[in-house]
Amino acid sequence: MERFLKTNKKKALQYIEDSSFKEKFNDFSPTLINHFETDTKIFSEFWKSCNEYISNFPLKSKRNEKEKYATSTTKSFCDITRKIFLRKYSSYIYSKLTNNMSKFIDLDDLVYNINALVPHITPTQKEINIENTKVLKEKEGIEINQALVVSAVLQLETEGTHLCQSLMLPSQLAKDAENEFIKNRKVDFEGATVEKFGKYNVATLENPKYLNAEDEKTLKPLEAAVDLALMDTESELCVLRGGFVYHPKYKNKRIFGAGINLTHLYHGKISYLWYIRRDMGAVNKIFRGIAHEEFSLDDPFFPLKEKPWIATLDTFAIGGGCQYLLVTDHIIAEEKSYMTLPARKEGIIPGVANLRLWRFTDDRVARQAIQNGLRIDSNSKQGSSICDEIIKEGSMDEKLIETIDAYTSSGVVGLSSNRRAFRVGQEPIEVFRKYMATYSHDQAYCHFSDALIKNLENYWNAASRKID
Secondary structure, eight states, X not given: OHHHHHHHHHHHHTTOOOHHHHHHHHHOOOOOOSOHHHHHHHHHHHHHHHHHHHHTSOOGGGOOHHHHHHHHHHHHHHHHHHHHHHHHXXXXXXXXXXXXXXXXXOHHHHHHHHHHHSTTSSOOHHHHHHHTTSOGGGOOOTTHHHHHHHHHHHTSHHHHHHHHHHTTSOOHHHHHHHHHHHHHSEEEOSSEEEEEETTEEEEEEOOGGGTTOBOHHHHHHHHHHHHHHHHOSSOOEEEEXXXXXXXXXXXXXXXXXXXXXXXXXXXXXXXXXXXXXXHHTHHHXXXXXXXXXXXXXXXXXXXXXXOOEEEEEOSEEETHHHHHHTTOSEEEEETTOEEEOXXXXXXXXXXXXXXXXXXXXXXXXXXXXXXXXXXXXTTSHHHHTTOSEEEOTTOHHHHHHHHHHHHHTTOSHHHHHHHHHHHHHHOOHHHHHHHHHHHHHHHHHHHTOHHHHHHHHHHHOGGGOOOO
């Protein structure tokens, strides 16, 4: 570790020209003395100095090569020092923030309130607000500091599981709309809707201008729709659909999902935390259910509030749309529909698909899909390993009712128990927690990489697309 630190410090010092900062940087030695208050003071002052140094540079696009190296190597060294600090103190910090885990916190509480204990370890809300005014390629990547905190907590068995449980509780948006749902049997969250039909509830993703792509506008609405569908005590199962879209090519057609909104991504309108909230929130709740505050996530006596889910694959399921399919129990697909996980052309990790897709296909097909852009047609051999029923175009509504009736006529208690039994063997919460610890770390670096910008410009023509 000492040699590693020395090498990275040396790299940064080559490009630092500010004499006063260079002296402070050179004198700093990230050695822990194992006293929280003292270590916090030393490390916080160093991070503050680094932040101030980087803030004096012009926008990223205006920097010369030496300025680029000076900022990137300084940030890289700061990341290393944060990781050293968090490896030592993340358990202590989380315990403080949660009052010895007697209360649950969300991601905002974690990444912002931590500054009250350790100043400058993550950006403040004000700093994030300023960063959010920039397009992605001009951002400094200060949200990576948030990623280091989230990943550090998830690496811890007890604390990480507690955070998983926190993010599986009903969202405030859903709780606020619960009475409306009971009274009207429908709630429109402007980005997603949830509607009750007898023994089943339907949650629908609605972002028609962007072919039902997911972004900050749809994130909380879709999670709240999932929450209400699961919280309802009268229904037996749930359906996940994509709504109708505006594009003339798909007139009067539904699209299951177009993945992350690449236009919003390029223009800096999607935060790093969006990825974590999505996969530890709505996606995980469909897969596992809603957590109890009183009982642990793996308590067999008091299982999670879960229901079976049916997905209707209309037209296509790209990226995040395909990821949702992998957590449902029954997929009805149009014969001409298809699935893709275009991670290579985007440069990001496709959620938890790396952990799940190979269970449906096999390892090689999963790698071809994620790393080489393999398109999986629903009516192909690979598609039949994911989809349960392939139907003719235009018959989805009729087939959906038929499938729901087949399940509910004999009761779904056994189905809920069987899906839980599969999950215990395939993906217990411990496996998910460890995956998310790695994902939370690596996705941040993907999100702020130059490669992502180039991919969006080369494959998506993102620079020419306007944002609403």
